[in-house]
């Protein structure tokens with residue numbers, strides 16, 4: 001316990017130093033609106049190790065001890081262990097359909113993964129309704145990844161707007177983001193699973209204390225919510241893509257309406273929650289989120305960098321940029337891992353991607 005606390009403090013202070021040294025910043029909260037994102041840092045502050053350059057459209061990164069696991073959209077899980085990379089197909093009851101931005105997306109390791117091998121995955125499949133998404137539990141036995149059970153199927157899908165992150169909350173429940181599927185009714189319709197943050201037990205049941213009776217819906221009015229992260233106080237944050245700019249970071253409260261498509265960004269509307277921070281006219285295309293100490297790290301595809309948000313001032317800064325579209329971020333002690341998705345979901349063909357390990361030069 002002591003060593004983990006020490007690591008956390010060391011890591012948080014390293015991030016703080018990097019952020020303090022960053023070149024430009026904009027305070028969204030004080031201006032009451034949006035502004036331009038700070039430019040990339042002026043001088044190198046990270047040692048960057050290319051851990052892998054043999055990835056194809058990775059989407060989610062997790063860690064168990066020294067082993068790193070990444071989903072790839074086509075339906076594989078890549079494991080990096082002691083410098084050795086192995087790629088495994090995931091065996092599922094419905095074939096994983098990788099179409100546009102859909103495919104094998106989010107992953108969360110169970111809290112006892114080291115002994116149980118259990119994970120939660122979000123993937124696209126073909127149903128009679130067309131491209132559809134589901135949340136499954138799968139197991140890794142050291143040789144194969146295979147579905148154990150389906151937790152929730154029938155989440156509406158789309159070539160571009162599938163949400164797709166899954167994360168275990170401090171309450172032990174599973175949280176899932178879903179996309180609006182370019183349908184203006186669904187995000188505001190509590191009967192639809194689209195355009196939502198969902199909350200379920202790890203066996204796929206509706207928790208008794210969910211905000212709406214007999215519903216997986218935890219919050220609604222989302223466009224294409226992606227990363228989920230809890231701060232040290234246990235408050236949930238989610239990030240999402242706006243239509244044209246107006247990317248959002250939302251503080252997610254149970255039962256709240258985040259506006260889409262009736263309101264966007266920091267627009268005020270009765271009964272709706274304005275974004276906690278938004279990108280204004282800029283496009284971040286944020287995808288992954290994780291707290292490092294008190295700082296919220298956000299991986300950005302469009303802004304091609306790693307952003308850090310100081311919650312006390314709601315200041316957003318670019319703390320790392322390599323020219324890659326950054327898909328997801330994973331703090332690990334004082335290091336930070338990021339994965340890239342260098343091909344747009346609007347294109348086709350393989351995507352030449354990398355796993356980078358960032359170590360502060362301190």
Ligand SMILES: [Ca+2]
Nearest residue numbers: 258259264265
């Ligand atoms: Ca919103």
